[in-house]
Amino acid sequence: RLGKNSFSFYSSKLKKEAVEYTQMVTSLKQAIKNSELELYFQPQNEAESGKIVGVEALLRWKHKDKMISPDVFIPLAERSGLIVEIGDFVLRSAFKTVKKWHEMGILWGRVAINMSARQLTHLNLINTLKNMLKESGCEASWIELEITESSVLENPELVISLLEELRGIGFYISMDDFGTGYSSLSYLKNLPINKLKIDRSFIMNIRDEPKNQIIVKTVIFLAKELGIHILAEGVETEEERSFLLLNKIDSIQGYYYAKPMPMKDMEKLLQE
Numbered sequence: 001r002l003g004k005n006s007f008s009f010y011s012s013k014l015k016k017e018a019v020e021y022t023q024m025v026t027s028l029k030q031a032i033k034n035s036e037l038e039l040y041f042q043p044q045n046e047a048e049s050g051k052i053v054g055v056e057a058l059l060r061w062k063h064k065d066k067m068i069s070p071d072v073f074i075p076l077a078e079r080s081g082l083i084v085e086i087g088d089f090v091l092r093s094a095f096k097t098v099k100k101w102h103e104m105g106i107l108w109g110r111v112a113i114n115m116s117a118r119q120l121t122h123l124n125l126i127n128t129l130k131n132m133l134k135e136s137g138c139e140a141s142w143i144e145l146e147i148t149e150s151s152v153l154e155n156p157e158l159v160i161s162l163l164e165e166l167r168g169i170g171f172y173i174s175m176d177d178f179g180t181g182y183s184s185l186s187y188l189k190n191l192p193i194n195k196l197k198i199d200r201s202f203i204m205n206i207r208d209e210p211k212n213q214i215i216v217k218t219v220i221f222l223a224k225e226l227g228i229h230i231l232a233e234g235v236e237t238e239e240e241r242s243f244l245l246l247n248k249i250d251s252i253q254g255y256y257y258a259k260p261m262p263m264k265d266m267e268k269l270l271q272e
Ligand code: C2E
Pocket: 042, 057, 058, 059, 069, 070, 071, 074, 090, 114, 115, 116, 176, 177, 233, 234, 235, 236, 253, 254, 255, 256, 260
């Protein structure tokens, strides 16, 4: 009891979680210093030709011979604020890689980079990006920035003006995980985006889910009418691919073509 009308509960479970959280944050800090973070790359293929038209950069944490999934450590990084430092690392290595691939003449498309909400609204983002363009010698048009509906939700006005500024510099903007957030339709109307990525949850089991078929068909149609590029995420089977092709999807990303792979393997694939 804290007195007056307030009291609080204490449990050993909460304490254990707090300790685990602190330990993870400490090792994540060390991971940045010790270069345990590395970008993997997954191709995005044009639906009709199967040609690689872009690449998404996906972060990996190699910790004591284990691979820790970004689904685990990105939320942790966001909560602790480490995401800004990690985000800078991701931007810097992705810019360096896309510059190299353009110089080698093996990639004509873009490299897509995931931006977390906190990174997007960080005061310095525009300056950071401009400096990185200068430092790396990259053109903004080689870079695609992936944002999610949830980062728009927090502060729509700010995000809309930020995205307009980013587009003005020449960056290409994608809406990731499309369909899993809120108010998707008003965002389509108000956000300056170039591309929609339909979330994997609508693609999985598409054969047995007539509702998903209708949603996917309609979203493809909607994007086309609005002049937005449309990609399907998490395509694994020939059946999924042919359904999407039939319904005129622009591009496809998924295990059907390739899993995310280390930089050198992606380089080989691009050369081939
Ligand atoms: P995401 O941006 O939606 O990335 C797609 C995820 O789906 C990736 O998981 C990818 O490996 C996986 N995937 C791709 N194709 C298939 C498929 O055919 N089947 C299945 N089952 N999965 C597929 P990953 O690499 O584990 O990344 C998970 C999430 O972590 C990402 O989801 C993204 O939200 C976040 N993330 C990854 N890298 C970064 C980063 O550099 N910065 C930030 N802020 N977030 C990142």
